[in-house]
Amino acid sequence: MEVKPHSENWPLWEVFIRARQGLDHKHAGSLYAADAQMAIENARDVYTRRNEGISIWVVESKNIHASNPDDAGEFFDPANDKVYRHPSFYHLPEQVKNI
């Protein structure tokens, strides 16, 4: 019987971990799993064994659509010289914190 490497058998998943209540889920890495349930459990074992998280999301990597690095020029460079898009031209009263 020919044994295929698992990368051909099992899909790749991207793992997102929320470290604490109130924070966003952050991309932690990727792993192989047969299905979503196994992906969550693998993520639990691989990425939260040192207390890194309280919530896990997984999504099959093929469902993530990414921008093309070749488009980086027209995508991102035009923002470089538009500092006025930052709300940094207002004078804030001393009492206002956390902005």
Place this chain on the structure above:
Amino acid sequence: MDLLSSYIIHQADNALILGHRNSEWTGHGPILEQDIALSNIALDLIGQARNFYQLAASRINELDPGEIITEDDLAYLRDGNEFKNFILLEQTNGDWAKTILRQFYFSSFQLLQFRELVKSQNTELAAISEKSVKETRYHVKWSSEWVIRLGDGTSESHSRMVSAQQDLNPYIAEMFTPADFDYEAESSRAGILPDKLKEEWYQRVNRILEIATLPVISEEKKTMQILSGKNGVHSEHLGFLLAEMQFLQRAYPGCQW
């Protein structure tokens, strides 16, 4: 040694021996993710074993303040006939199916037992069980899903599960056969007689086996009557396991790192 200490050491030995068997998979798991999963379970079990050994050692030292013994003495300097683990747990790993099924059978037992032990009159036993029950709930979940995945998987994985059942089913009965220390634990309300867990164990295990399209099991009449791990009468596998596990402490007594 008093019977309640034996009862505690029995819990420790179960966890240590299966923890060691699982650790033999480290670096050999079918894929990296499952290698880590099983190694985590091994660490959970060895952690449980430490808690039980520490409790047993302090009890033994209290009752007999002569030579002071430690958790390491109990784990690394006892011989096979002093170990009180289930025969099931010292069985060789075999393939992934056998390792999974052994874990499933034992974790299902442990979960039911810990759920009772949290009510133990012995507050330390209760505290260890409180901590361990969460770990064990995950071990049951993880191994149940694998049993289903393999049993209801391909014809290859199904037949491997069936042969794992044939290998391991004869060792089930021992889990529910009380030893002297079980009676002591029950009467002092520190623990529970294992045969009280039997009915629920079969129900829960068979529910998963059914989903997995595997043969359900019933109480075996023909059991390994001669062997009784709880009373120190083990299969040939334990000696080899101990030889490897205890080598360092025996070759270099008191060695630390």
